[in-house]
Amino acid sequence: MSPAQPVLRLEALSAGYGGLEVLHGVDLVVQRNEVVALLGANGAGKSTLLAASSGLLRPRRGRVWLDGAEVTGLPAERLVRLGLAHVPERRQVFATMTVLENLLLGAHHRLGREPRAAIQTDLAAMVQVFPRLGERSRQLAGTLSGGEQQMLAIARGLMSRPLVLLLDEPSLGLAPLVARDIFQAVAALPARGCAVLLVEQNARAALQVAARGYVLELGRIAAEGPTDALANDARVSAAYLGRRG
Amino acid sequence: MSDAAQYLVTGLTLGSIYALVALGFVTVFSVTGVINFAQGEFVMLGAMLAAQFVQVGAPLPLAALLAVAGAALVGALVFEVGLRPARGASELAMIIITIGASTAIRGAALLAWGTDPRPLAAFTPGPPIELAGAAVVRQSLWVLGATAAVLVALHLFFSTTAMGRALRACAVNAVAARLVGISPRHTGLAAFVLSGAVGAVAGVVLAPLSYATYDMGLMLGLKGFVGAVLGGMANPSGAVAGGLALGLLEAFGTPISSAYKDAAAFIVLILAMLLRPGGLFGRGLGRGSL
Known part of the structure; x- marks a missing residue:
C-alpha cells in the first residue's frame, strides 16, 4: 500500500434506478485522511453517488476501489467490513x-473478531466526542433531538472503524448552532484516521470543513478542485453560495 | 362459575398455542417482510416428529428436542431453497412461495406418515387437577409452562445477544441494518430457524391434547395468523395477546355454538382487517386502502 493510494476511488461510475440513469460516468477520489465536499443541486445525483459507492445500489458501469482493492458490486453489508461506512440522509438511526x-x-x-475491550474503548471515545450520547445512552434513539440523532448516526458509523465515512446531508433540518457542532466533529475525523466524503446542501459550511471539493450537475462532475478555488469560482459561488458575479 | 373457570383454562391453553404460532409469523414478518404461511406446518412437524421419535423408543425429552431441531431445519430449508433465490421479488410472490412450501411440507408428511392420527402420551400422567372449580388437564399446564418458557427465552435472546440485537435492528430499519454490516441473508435465515423452532414447541406440547395429524398445520397456522394480525403483525407482545384473546374467544364461544368455533377466528380476522388493520394495540401499519 503506497502512501499515495486513495482510500476511495470511483472510476467512470454510472448508476440509476429502474429506467432512469442518474449518475453518468463519475470519477472521484478521496485521499487518506482528508475531507472532500460533494456539492450539487437537489437531484444532481449526490445521494445516488453515495449509494452506488457504499453498495446500497449496484453500479451499472464503472468501478469502485476501496483502499486499493476493487469492490465494485459488493453489497453494503460487506463493504462496511472492509472499511467504508455510509451515514445516509435523514440519519436512519434505529x-x-x-x-x-x-x-x-x-x-x-467487529463482535467476536476483536476483543470486547477494543469496542469498549471506541464507545468511550464516541462519548468523548459527543458527550450528549453518553448522557442519553439508555434513551431510545427516536426520542433524541435531530442534532443528537445526527451525532448518533455519525458515531454509529465510526464504531465500524471506517477508513472512509460517506456522510449525507448531516446539517439537514438542524439549527445553525447544532450544525456547527456537527461540522466541527466532522473536521476532526481525519485526525482519527478516517477520511470523509461530505454531501451537504450548506455549501458554505462544507467548503470550510473540506480541503477539496467536487460539484455534481445532472449526474456529471462539473467542477473540482481545492475548496478555496471552488469558493472563488464565479459559477460555483453563484449557484451554490448565493453570491452574485 | 366453574363453567367460566373451565372455559378460561381451555381458552388460555388454546390461546398459548395460537400465541406461539403468531410469534413465528411476527418474527419472520418483522425481519424479512414475508408473511410465512408455512408457519402452521412447523407446528405439525413438531407434533408428528415428537410422536414418531417416541414411537421408535426415544425418551420424551430427546424426542421433543429432535422434533424442535427438525422443524428448525425445515424452517432453514424454506428460507434457503424457497425464498432466498427469489429475493427482490414482490411480496405477493413471496407469500405464494410460502403457501407452496406449506403444501409441499404437508404433502411430504402425508407420504411419510399417512392419514392416521398419531398419539403422544401426556407428559405427566394422572387425573385432571381441580383448580377453582375447573378440572385442569395436566398437559394444559405443560402448554402454559412451555409457552411462558419460550417467551422468556425469546425475550432474553432478543434483548441480550448480538444476534437478537441484529434481528431487531433489521426489523426496525432494514437499510440501516445493512449499513452496519448485518447481512439480510443471515437474519432471514435466523428468523426462519427461530420461527420453525417456536412453532415446533407448540406442536410438541399440543400433541398429547389432540393427536398429531399431517394436516393439523393448516388450521393452526391460520389461527396463529389471526392472532398476529390482531397484534399488529410486527409486534411480538401484541401477537401473544392476540393469540390468547382468540383462544379465550373460542373457549367462551363454545356454549353458543361449538360448531362455529373455527368460524369465529375468521370473523375476527375480517373485522380486524376492516376496522383495525394496524392491530388492536398501539400504532400499527395504518389503515389499508384499495
Missing part, C-alpha cells in the same frame, strides 16, 4: 432501540 444499542450495532461486524 429509533426504537437505545443509544447504546445503536452504537453497539455500529460495531456489529
